[in-house]
Amino acid sequence: xxxxxxxxxxxxxxxxxxxxxxxxxxxxxxxxxxxxxxxxxxxxxxxxxxxxxxxxxxxxxxxxxxxxxxxxxxxxxxxxxxxxxxxxxxxxxxxxxxxxxxxxxxxxxxxxx
Amino acid sequence: xxxxxxxxxxxxxxxxxxxxxxxxxxxxxxxxxxxxxxxxxxxxxxxxxxxxxxxxxxxxxxxxxxxxxxxxxxxxxxxxxxxxxxxxxxxxxxxxxxxxxxxxxxxxxxxxxxx
Numbered sequence: 629x630x631x632x633x634x635x636x637x638x639x640x641x642x643x644x645x646x647x648x649x650x651x652x653x654x655x656x657x658x659x660x661x662x663x664x665x666x667x668x669x670x671x672x673x674x675x676x677x678x679x680x681x682x683x684x685x686x687x688x689x690x691x692x693x694x695x696x697x698x699x700x701x702x703x704x705x706x707x708x709x710x711x712x713x714x715x716x717x718x719x720x721x722x723x724x725x726x727x728x729x730x731x732x733x734x735x736x737x738x739x740x741x
Numbered sequence: 742x743x744x745x746x747x748x749x750x751x752x753x754x755x756x757x758x759x760x761x762x763x764x765x766x767x768x769x770x771x772x773x774x775x776x777x778x779x780x781x782x783x784x785x786x787x788x789x790x791x792x793x794x795x796x797x798x799x800x801x802x803x804x805x806x807x808x809x810x811x812x813x814x815x816x817x818x819x820x821x822x823x824x825x826x827x828x829x830x831x832x833x834x835x836x837x838x839x840x841x842x843x844x845x846x847x848x849x850x851x852x853x854x855x856x
Contacts, residue, residue: 660841671745671832671847672784717784721841726796727774729841731784 631655632720634732642740647705649735651718654699658720662729663692663703666715675716676703679723708739743767745848747833753854759821762851764833765814770846772839775808775818776832778850784832790816791839823855 634651641647651661662677678685678692678701685692689712691704705712715736719729746765754760766773775787788798790810798808805824810816820827830852834845 669849671834671850673847674844677842723840723842725841726789726791726839727772727836727841727843727845728786728789728797733783 631730632718632732634718634735636735637733638736638738640738640740641705641708643708643710645708645739647703647708647712647737647739649703649716649718649737650700651702651720651732652698652700653720653730655720655730656699657722658730660721660723661692661694661701662719662721663690664717664719664731666717666734668714672717705737708737710739710741713737713739745833745835745846747831747848747851749851750849751852751854753856754823755856756824757822758855759819760823760827760853760855762818762820762831762833762853764816764818764848766816766833766835767846768814770835770837771813772836772843772845773810773816774834774836774845775816776834776847777829778832779829787818787831789839796839820853823853825855828853828855 663675664672665675666672689706694701718732721729773790787800793810830850832850834847836843836845
């Protein structure tokens with residue numbers, strides 16, 4: 629049972645463009661939604677996270693948008709750079725629990741020069 | 742500062758052999774997580790330790806898998822006997838606190854191939 633569904637599976641964007649990755653969750657008890665970035669041969673690294681008390685969080689070129697009623701959240705990468713080429717995972721969990729996440733399947737992003 | 746250290750980075754073994762993966766968490770972190778990553782199943786949590794005690798091992802696939810954390814600076818994940826379907830990248834992660842809002846720092850992973 630996949631509790632967090634992530635799309636698209638992959639995307640190609642030109643340098644300077646916007647990359648958008650979407651995730652949908654089922655469990656309404658989830659209240660913490662991080663995004664991880666993984667480069668080839670490396671472990672995932674926390675990129676940015678959001679809680680449902682805000683609809684948007686921005687850190688540099690990375691923005692999370694959150695829609696609680698639709699149970700959806702998305703990652704926007706503005707002004708995409710070749711160095712952003714990586715696999716991105718969304719995840720969901722409950723803040724009052726230990727760190728057991730439901731991860732999305734991942735999106736491979738390729739930014740072309 | 743050193744991050745999470747895993748060894749070996751690559752392991753190739755034959756079906757039926759015992760495999761031991763090792764992890765050294767970041768100093769001062771009291772929570773440790775073992776994950777498995779495959780194309781088919783994505784990133785899966787296998788087991789979680791807090792203060793060296795296993796808290797949740799519900800993700801361990803079967804009895805062939807076992808994990809230990811004898812002290813705060815070392816953990817092992819053992820597969821015995823190994824099977825081809827165990828081929829995956831195994832990650833160890835550590836955090837200070839262990840709650841979901843505490844950042845987990847992942848190691849570089851061990852790529853396991855079982856022939």
